[in-house]
Amino acid sequence: MEWSQSAQMYERAKLSLPGGVSSGLRAAMRPHPLFFERGAGSRLWDVDGREYVDYVLGWGPLILGNSHPALVDAVTRQLAAGQSSGAGHSREFELAERVCAAIPGMDKVLWSNTGSEAAQIALRLVRAATGRVRFIKFHGHYHGWSDAMLLGYRPAADGSLDGLTSRGQHPRAPADAVMLPWNDLPAVAAALSGPDHDIAAIFTEPALCNSGVLPPAPGFLAGLRELCDAHGVVLVFDEVITGFRIAYGGGTERYGVSPDLAVLAKAIAGGLPLSAVAGRAAVMDLATQGVVHAGTYNGGPLALAAADATLTELARPGVYEAFEERAGQLTQGMRKALADHGVTGAVHHVGPVVQCTPGVPAGDSFATFMSADWDWYGALTVELLRRGIYVLPGGRWYLSTVHDEADVNRTVAAFGAAVAATVDTTGRPR
Ligand SMILES: Cc1ncc(COP(=O)(O)O)c(C=O)c1O
Structure with a gap:
């Protein structure tokens, strides 16, 4: 066989x-x-x-x-020097500085371990920033497996994209999301119209890698930026696939539109588990004002050593x-x-x-x-x-x-x- x-x-x-x-x-x-x-x-x-x-x-x-030899060397040296202290070390801020330098408009970084976690903290930040609960999410986009985000990714048996994706998911999760077709700016404008819209954020992959590797329509991301600015909505790019991949500065650099928050994972550490939310200081600093962001392994030195080696290679x-x-x-x-x-x-x-x-x-x-x-x-x-x-x-x-x-x-x-x-x-x- x-x-x-x-x-x-x-x-x-x-x-x-x-x-x-x-x-x-x-x-x-x-x-x-x-x-x-x-x-x-x-x-x-x-x-x-x-x-x-x-x-x-x-x-x-x-x-x-x-x-890759550079990654193996960096991680091996770090492993011999201590695998995790659960405390401060210089790579935390050195790598944060490199991420902010790479992605236009980003001031600060919160480290975590997987893309799903980072998307979840991004959602918490946007809700705290706006005092609103609901968010726009596009059909076919994937932002991890959490109850809140696993919505509208693949059609259910009845063809619907508006319901639950997983058994056991919180039954009220779909009520918190407005699920829209991607690249359809009028649909987004309609969802935000009226003085009383209840939308905290728009989440989008800048290029829809999870469902066909689709680039954004010309002007779509810039249109989202304008709508977010006009309606006080936080723009989140989920760059888990695109970050450090479709350009060093991800979709933000490639398409010339800066989000308020960027979710990063995958390529950033070349295969060790590392994720991040990067963003504007006004939103990110909410993590010092009552937004809880925690994690035993956050900012772990092994993953950051891998990120150091990876970004050095990618910057060549x-x-x-x-x-x-x-x-x-x-x-x-x-x-x-x-x-x-x-x-x-x-x-x-x-x-x-x-x-x-x-x-x-x-x-x-x-x-x-x-x-x-x-x-x-x-x-x-x-x-x-x-x-x-x-x-x-x-x-x-x-x-x-x-x-x-x-x-x-x-x-x-x-x-x-x-x-x-x-x-x-x-x-x-x-
Ligand atoms: C765009 C996007 N966001 C979030 C995630 C979730 O990341 P993770 O699998 O590390 O939890 C993925 C995973 O493929 C992804 O492609």
Whole structure:
């Protein structure tokens, strides 16, 4: 059996871990979640001894690839010097200074560990800042799994995007959110119209990476900024995927619009658990005025050592130009492979985040993303595994600083062969 060691481990894992995984989304991996022994650079090796070019990158954080020597060195040195004091150390403010220097308009930083936590403290800050409770959230955007934020991400069985996402979620959570289509400025303006609107904040991914890697429509983010200023609403960019990735200063730099708060995680620490809210002093200082922000591991030296190494590597000249070039090569190669086999599908990228949306001519909206042929894509990911390419479900491919031209050429060839293995001679899924 293929992946027999992984399959055995998966069966054993199911006995002690619900569903055999530590994050529910991982259960979507086809043919089943794999188990890995080690990673180095752009490569991963599974427990069956198979080697893969890694485009999962830990679901995004490994922007320097697997076990980058600079990151390993920084974390190892810190580990030998003490793993966590739960007290002040210089990296807390040094890294905060670097984040504020990187992202236009940011004055202060609160450290935490995961994106879900950081989104939660951002919500608490905006409610304290405005005295209002409700917030605008866009369809298809993901701001973590908390009761308050896990709304409007994927349609429920009845097609609705306005209800609960999880069993056990607080039943009144949807009442606190106004869920709107993204890139629809008139809808936002309407929600904020009238003197008595009760909206504290707008949360948005600056580019919708979670549902099709969609860039904002021209003027949309600037329009949100204007509406927030006009109506006393806090603008929050969830830069958990985009931060330090689609530009050093994230979506804020790339699209030239400054939010009041930016939520950061994933790439910032290259794979160690670190998240942050960065923001304007007037909102951030509420954390000294009754807004509770706590956490045993907040600002931990290991994660900040990793962030130090990661930001140093990302700040080197040419990194973001190389991301564009590499992502462009991969995008072109995948497009050509689809066309060569007569297969309908869209491929595009925002910075080093590439999106393949199967079965549709253009991956240009949440609606096209949802209507894509994900069954076929699931079969394709298995054929890619057979050819040494490890990708996420959902069509998103992450590139790191260490994916080189040879990796991309090998990947494009494998992609073509995998496509050929999954379609008939007319390009239809088998
Ligand atoms: C945009 C965005 N926000 C928040 C989160 C939640 O982050 P975490 O998984 O670290 O809790 C994610 C996770 O993928 C994300 O993509």
